[in-house]
Amino acid sequence: MIVRCSQCGAKINRKDENRFFSCPYCASALVLEGGRSFACFIMQHERNDLWARALFHERLKQAGVAPDRGKVTVEFTYIPFWVVRRPDGSIAAHPAAETHHRDLSSIKVPPGRLIFYEQDSRPDAPVIALSVPLNLAFDAEKKEDLGHVDLVYLPVYFMESANAGGQCALTVVGDSSRPYWGVMPAPKRYVSARPLAFFGAVAALFVVSGLLIDGVYLRAAAIGAGGLVCAILSHLILGRQRQ
Amino acid sequence: MVKERTDDIAVERIDEPGIVSETAGNLFTVALACPSCGGTLCFAEGSTKVVCAHCGASYMVVGKKGELRYWIPDRLTKPKATRLVGDFIEKIRDGRAVHFIDTRLVYVPFFRVKATGGGWYIGKGVGIDYLWREYGNQQSVVIPREVTKNIVEGFFRSISFFVPAVDISELGLIGLWAKSAALELLPMDLDKISDGEVCTPLKATRAASREAWATLVASAKPAGLPLDYFEAEKVSEEISLIYYPVWIVRLLLDGLPRRVVLDGVGGDILNARVGKRRRVAAVPGIITLGVIAFLATTLPVLLVLPAVAALYYIVFNGWDWFWSTLVSFFISPWRGEEEIIG
Numbered sequence: 001m002i003v004r005c006s007q008c009g010a011k012i013n014r015k016d017e018n019r020f021f022s023c024p025y026c027a028s029a030l031v032l033e034g035g036r037s038f039a040c041f042i043m044q045h046e047r048n049d050l051w052a053r054a055l056f057h058e059r060l061k062q063a064g065v066a067p068d069r070g071k072v073t074v075e076f077t078y079i080p081f082w083v084v085r086r087p088d089g090s091i092a093a094h095p096a097a098e099t100h101h102r103d104l105s106s107i108k109v110p111p112g113r114l115i116f117y118e119q120d121s122r123p124d125a126p127v128i129a130l131s132v133p134l135n136l137a138f139d140a141e142k143k144e145d146l147g148h149v150d151l152v153y154l155p156v157y158f159m160e161s162a163n164a165g166g167q168c169a170l171t172v173v174g175d176s177s178r179p180y181w182g183v184m185p186a187p188k189r190y191v192s193a194r195p196l197a198f199f200g201a202v203a204a205l206f207v208v209s210g211l212l213i214d215g216v217y218l219r220a221a222a223i224g225a226g227g228l229v230c231a232i233l234s235h236l237i238l239g240r241q242r243q
Numbered sequence: 244m245v246k247e248r249t250d251d252i253a254v255e256r257i258d259e260p261g262i263v264s265e266t267a268g269n270l271f272t273v274a275l276a277c278p279s280c281g282g283t284l285c286f287a288e289g290s291t292k293v294v295c296a297h298c299g300a301s302y303m304v305v306g307k308k309g310e311l312r313y314w315i316p317d318r319l320t321k322p323k324a325t326r327l328v329g330d331f332i333e334k335i336r337d338g339r340a341v342h343f344i345d346t347r348l349v350y351v352p353f354f355r356v357k358a359t360g361g362g363w364y365i366g367k368g369v370g371i372d373y374l375w376r377e378y379g380n381q382q383s384v385v386i387p388r389e390v391t392k393n394i395v396e397g398f399f400r401s402i403s404f405f406v407p408a409v410d411i412s413e414l415g416l417i418g419l420w421a422k423s424a425a426l427e428l429l430p431m432d433l434d435k436i437s438d439g440e441v442c443t444p445l446k447a448t449r450a451a452s453r454e455a456w457a458t459l460v461a462s463a464k465p466a467g468l469p470l471d472y473f474e475a476e477k478v479s480e481e482i483s484l485i486y487y488p489v490w491i492v493r494l495l496l497d498g499l500p501r502r503v504v505l506d507g508v509g510g511d512i513l514n515a516r517v518g519k520r521r522r523v524a525a526v527p528g529i530i531t532l533g534v535i536a537f538l539a540t541t542l543p544v545l546l547v548l549p550a551v552a553a554l555y556y557i558v559f560n561g562w563d564w565f566w567s568t569l570v571s572f573f574i575s576p577w578r579g580e581e582e583i584i585g
Binding site for chain 2: 022044083148198
C-alpha cells in the first residue's frame with residue numbers, strides 16, 4: 001500500500017498495517033490515520049511439502065489405508081478469501097474465486113502474518129485470481145451486518161492419491177496441522193500375521209487343554225491359568241505395535 | 244467486469260498486485276513533531292513518555308486513540324528451543340525415528356481490555372433474621388429464621404480481560420495470557436523484532452471490548468439471586484494488543500507429523516500431541532477365547548448362544564461391521580497412551 005509522507009511528500013510503500021513508522025526519505029516519524037473500505041492481504045508462508053505429505057500420510061494411516069507416498073500429488077496455490085471480522089467476534093472466510101477444488105466455504109484462517117498483496121509481495125507459487133465478488137460470496141447477509149471485510153490470499157495445499165483402494169484427498173491451509181477437508185476410502189480392518197498367529201495358538205492351547213483335562217473345575221482352572229500366562233506372553237510376543 | 248458485480252466496493256483489478264494502493268486513497272499520514280522545536284519525534288506506539296532528540300524537551304504521551312500495542316521479548320534462542328523440544332521428545336520417542344522439520348518463533352497477539360464499570364441492582368434474596376426471645380427465668384435464646392428480603396446493592400469493579408486476537412485453538416495457548424500480566428511489556432516496535440513472525444490480529448477490537456464488558460457484568464451479578472432490576476455503566480476502557488512469543492517446532496516422529504509449542508519466555512512446553520507407541524490390548528481377546536474353549540469342551544451346546552449372537556449381528560449390521568468390531572475387540576490399542584500437553 002502506498003501512502004504519502006505529510007512532511008516531504010514522498011510515496012512510501014507500506015507492507016503491513018502498523019500505524020507508526022518513519023519516512024525512509026526524510027526520516028519523519030509518521031502515524032497512519034483515516035479509514036478504508038478494505039485491504040488486500042497475502043499470508044506469509046514458506047511452502048513445506050514434507051509437512052503436508054506427512055499430514056496426508058497420517059490421515060491415510062488413521063483411515064486404515066496403506067500409504068504410498070510416492071504417488072501422492074501435492075498442489076500448492078494461493079486462493080483469495082473474503083475474510084469478515086464480525087462485531088460478535090466471529091471470523092468467517094468465504095472463497096473469492098471459483099476453483100475446481102472441493103468445498104472451501106468454511107475455512108478457518110490460521111494464525112499468521114498478513115502483508116499487503118502487492119507487486120513485490122507476489123509469491124512464486126500460483127495465485128488464483130479473484131472471481132467471486134463480496135456480495136455473491138456472502139449472499140444471505142447484508143453488507144452492514146458483515147463488519148470489517150478484507151481480501152486475504154491464503155496458502156492452500158491440495159493432496160491427492162488414487163493408489164490405495166480408492167480416491168484419497170486432503171486439503172491443508174498454511175502451516176495448520178489440522179486438515180481442513182479430506183476424503184478417504186472406507187476403513188478396512190486387516191489383521192497382521194503376528195496377532196493372527198498368536199490368537200490362533202491361544203485358541204488351540206485352550207481347546208487342547210479343555211479336551212485333555214477331565215473335571216469341570218480343573219479344566220476351568222487350567223484354562224484360567226493358561227489365560228494368565230497368555231496375557232503375560234502377549235506383551236512379549238505382540239509387544240508394541242508401530243504407531 | 245468484477246466491478247459491476249460488487250456494487251459499492253471497488254475491487255476492480257484487485258487481484259493485480261500494485262492496484263490495491265489505489266483503493267486505500269483515504270489513508271493519510273500525520274507527522275509526529277516536537278511542539279517546541281518542530282523536530283521529528285520518534286517513539287513507538289504504546290510509549291507513555293518521549294524525549295525530543297533535538298531540543299531535549301520531555302513529553303508525556305496522552306490520548307486513548309487506537310489500541311496500544313506491546314510485545315514481550317523472546318528469551319530463548321532457536322538452538323535452545325530446538326534442544327528443549329528434543330529433550331522432551333527423547334523421553335517419549337521410544338526408539339522411533341525423529342526428524343526435525345523447522346523451528347519458528349511466532350508472536351501471537353492477545354487483546355488486553357482493562358474495563359471499569361459500576362452500577363446497582365435490586366433483587367429478592369433469602370436472608371437470615373434473628374429473633375431474640377427472653378424467658379421468665381432470666382434466660383434468653385436467639386432463634387434464626389429464613390426471611391425474604393429486598394436486596395439493594397451497588398458495585399464498582401475493574402477487570403483485566405485477555406482474549407486471543409487470532410484462532411489459537413490449534414496452538415493450545417489457553418491460559419498463556421495470565422502469565423503476561425506479570426511480565427514487563429515493551430511498546431511495540433517492529434524494528435526491534437528482528438527474528439520471528441508477528442501474527443496479524445484477526446479478531447475485531449469491538450468484539451474484544453464487548454466480551455470484556457459481558458464478563459464484567461456477569462461477574463457483578465450475584466449468583467443465585469433473582470434480580471428485579473440491574474443497571475451497569477461503563478466507566479473506562481483501555482484496549483491494548485500484547486504480542487506473546489512462542490516457538491513452534493515441527494517434526495516427524497516415525498514419519499508422522501507432530502508439532503510442539505514452546506513458551507518463548509519460560510521455555511515450558513505449552514502444547515504437544517505426541518502419540519506413544521501403541522500397545523496391543525490382548526486380554527479381552529484371551530478371556531473370550533478361554534470362555535469359548537471352556538464352553539466348547541464342557542457343554543458344547545452352549546456355543547449356540549455366541550453363534551446366534553454373531554449370526555444376528557452379521558445379518559442385521561453386515562459382515563464389515565461385524566469383522567471390524569471383532570478385530571477392534573481382539574486387537575485394540577490401549578487408550579490414553581497419547582502424550583498430550585495443553
